[in-house]
Amino acid sequence: MATYLVKRILILIPLMFGITLITFSVIHLAPGEPVEMQVAMNPKVTKEARDRLRKFYGLDKPLHVQYLNWVGKLVRLDLGRSFSPDNRPVVDKIKERLPITLSLNIIALLLEFGLAVPIGILAATHRDTWLDKGITIFVFIGFAVPTFWLALLLMYFFGVKLNWLPISGLHSLGSDSFGLVHYLWDMAKHLLMPVLVASFGSLAGLSRYMRSSMLNVIGQDYITTARAKGLSERVVIYKHALRNALLPLITLFGFSIPGLIGGSVIFETIYAIPGMGQLFYQGVMSRDYPVVMGILVIGAMLTLIGNLIADVSYALADPRIRHG
Amino acid sequence: MAFKHTYFYSVFWQRLKCNRLAMVGGWVVALLFVVSLLAPLLAPYDPNGINAWRVLEPPSWQHWFGTDELGRDVLSRVLYGARISLKVGFVAVGIAVAIGTVVGLVSGYYSGIVDAGLMRVVDIMLCFPAFFLILAVITFLEPSIWYIMMVIGLTGWMGVARLVRAETLSIREMDYIMAARCIGCSNMRIIFRHILPNTVSPILVSATLGIAGAILTESALSFLGIGVQPPTPSWGNILTSGKDYIEFAWWLSLFPGLAILVTVLAYNLLGEGIRDALDPRVKG
Numbered sequence: 001m002a003t004y005l006v007k008r009i010l011i012l013i014p015l016m017f018g019i020t021l022i023t024f025s026v027i028h029l030a031p032g033e034p035v036e037m038q039v040a041m042n043p044k045v046t047k048e049a050r051d052r053l054r055k056f057y058g059l060d061k062p063l064h065v066q067y068l069n070w071v072g073k074l075v076r077l078d079l080g081r082s083f084s085p086d087n088r089p090v091v092d093k094i095k096e097r098l099p100i101t102l103s104l105n106i107i108a109l110l111l112e113f114g115l116a117v118p119i120g121i122l123a124a125t126h127r128d129t130w131l132d133k134g135i136t137i138f139v140f141i142g143f144a145v146p147t148f149w150l151a152l153l154l155m156y157f158f159g160v161k162l163n164w165l166p167i168s169g170l171h172s173l174g175s176d177s178f179g180l181v182h183y184l185w186d187m188a189k190h191l192l193m194p195v196l197v198a199s200f201g202s203l204a205g206l207s208r209y210m211r212s213s214m215l216n217v218i219g220q221d222y223i224t225t226a227r228a229k230g231l232s233e234r235v236v237i238y239k240h241a242l243r244n245a246l247l248p249l250i251t252l253f254g255f256s257i258p259g260l261i262g263g264s265v266i267f268e269t270i271y272a273i274p275g276m277g278q279l280f281y282q283g284v285m286s287r288d289y290p291v292v293m294g295i296l297v298i299g300a301m302l303t304l305i306g307n308l309i310a311d312v313s314y315a316l317a318d319p320r321i322r323h324g
Numbered sequence: 325m326a327f328k329h330t331y332f333y334s335v336f337w338q339r340l341k342c343n344r345l346a347m348v349g350g351w352v353v354a355l356l357f358v359v360s361l362l363a364p365l366l367a368p369y370d371p372n373g374i375n376a377w378r379v380l381e382p383p384s385w386q387h388w389f390g391t392d393e394l395g396r397d398v399l400s401r402v403l404y405g406a407r408i409s410l411k412v413g414f415v416a417v418g419i420a421v422a423i424g425t426v427v428g429l430v431s432g433y434y435s436g437i438v439d440a441g442l443m444r445v446v447d448i449m450l451c452f453p454a455f456f457l458i459l460a461v462i463t464f465l466e467p468s469i470w471y472i473m474m475v476i477g478l479t480g481w482m483g484v485a486r487l488v489r490a491e492t493l494s495i496r497e498m499d500y501i502m503a504a505r506c507i508g509c510s511n512m513r514i515i516f517r518h519i520l521p522n523t524v525s526p527i528l529v530s531a532t533l534g535i536a537g538a539i540l541t542e543s544a545l546s547f548l549g550i551g552v553q554p555p556t557p558s559w560g561n562i563l564t565s566g567k568d569y570i571e572f573a574w575w576l577s578l579f580p581g582l583a584i585l586v587t588v589l590a591y592n593l594l595g596e597g598i599r600d601a602l603d604p605r606v607k608g
Binding site for chain 2: 156281
């Protein structure tokens with residue numbers, strides 16, 4: 001296991017290097033520079049002022065020097081300062097917002113897996129019945145629904161029409177003076193719609209995957225053996241089949257992370273949640289290079305970590321990998 | 325060879341025809357083509373015709389899908405929006421498939437260091453949340469539909485590359501490739517004449533499913549205001565005004581969203597159907 005872990009972590013080094021290289025080139029090879037964006041609106045800016053700005057941001061140096069400077073700082077967790085008027089360090093900005101996005105996505109992930117597993121089992125054990133067909137239709141629609149549209153519809157029904165749920169932010173006005181229970185209840189109400197929207201997209205795919213994984217396991221010889229022994233169907237499904245059917249889902253957990261982080265741009269913008277997705281969207285709209293680069297790198301690193309966790313848990317769960 | 329091909333396609337077609345859901349998907353896709361081509365004839369109004377007297381009107385016999393905040397006919401705008409989504413879907417996926425196929429073929433055929441290098445690039449690209457990468461690039465470019473299609477394509481080729489590579493790895497070991505090499509075919513000829521045609525099935529499936537994904541991405545971008553720019557109607561940017569007027573005008577949100585849903589659903593059903601029809605393990 002130790003060698004596996006070391007090997008798995010060593011692979012990360014070239015990948016991280018590649019992530020920084022792609023992030024840097026995506027931003028710097030695109031036509032236009034941050035300075036151009038800042039002065040484009042102002043025709044009075046002289047050439048000297050422009051050069052001064054370029055020098056200030058280090059844009060007058062050759063590209064490879066800029067890259068090395070950036071990576072050098074990155075290693076020390078210094079992502080530079082935001083171009084926005086507050087001029088705060090990007091790391092601080094991300095630190096404020098990352099926990100919100102992460103916790104929202106973790107809740108969404110738990111909900112997703114919590115629902116997808118039973119749905120997948122139901123579909124697999126009732127294969128080709130109306131139940132299975134109904135689930136399949138639900139899955140196909142789930143694949144096709146644009147998340148931002150779903151968010152709008154939920155907002156319309158539960159926020160505007162029925163007025164059951166608040167439609168933006170994390171807290172109500174004056175929530176600081178609420179008691180703890182009230183405070184948490186208020187936050188839960190704010191979180192309900194974003195979490196539903198965040199989990200809905202992948203729920204369809206995940207339950208489909210669970211179904212085929214379960215069907216695959218049920219077809220194996222040891223399940224026939226278990227049945228032949230006279231075990232009840234319940235024991236066969238939940239004790240013998242389920243554990244093996246769950247294995248591939250661990251890998252899927254790793255794969256679902258970039259989608260979740262990427263998706264947060266949409267629902268955080270719609271529901272006005274002050275998370276990383278919203279910060280990224282604002283950064284992109286105001287062409288705040290350090291923020292955009294910082295979040296790109298952090299988003300990719302989170303994916304790497306998620307994949308690492310998934311691979312290690314897979315190895316822990318499956319002895320064939322651990323000792324292979 | 326010709327005989328074998330016709331046989332292959334007729335079996336494929338037979339199996340696809342038996343799949344009712346896939347055929348529904350196929351018909352809807354065909355219908356979308358017709359709508360895009362004939363949008364000027366089908367649309368009851370000019371999609372950009374502003375009418376200050378009929379602002380935010382609910383659906384009626386004159387305006388089936390209602391009107392928007394400038395009094396434009398939503399039905400006409402949705403019909404024209406089909407053109408954008410069709411264009412984006414095909415061009416973006418065309419780019420993705422072209423890059424992915426070449427990378428996959430080269431990687432699988434040459435193996436060794438070329439393969440290792442290219443596959444690491446794929447791994448790295450897959451680490452980025454795709455939507456972040458697309459947003460980052462698009463905002464530094466002038467907003468234009470061509471850039472959107474390019475960026476969606478350039479960030480979406482990795483899946484195809486992996487599929488084609490896997491296929492190439494197994495085809496490379498076949499006898500007819502050995503035979504081709506013996507009679508002195510160049511590597512290029514072997515790759516493009518002998519291997520490529522046999523990787524068409526998985527490419528076809530992932531292209532069909534990819535179109536659905538590209539349409540979703542474009543609509544999300546347009547919804548956020550960085551995709552197709554108004555006044556050009558796209559399903560995503562109609563939904564932007566839907567969001568702004570959600571308290572007064574549900575029709576602005578409902579119809580373009582349904583259009584996206586139906587379109588994406590149709591491509592997905594067709595894609596899954598093609599996959600099943602090409603897979604000998606699935607009973608037709």
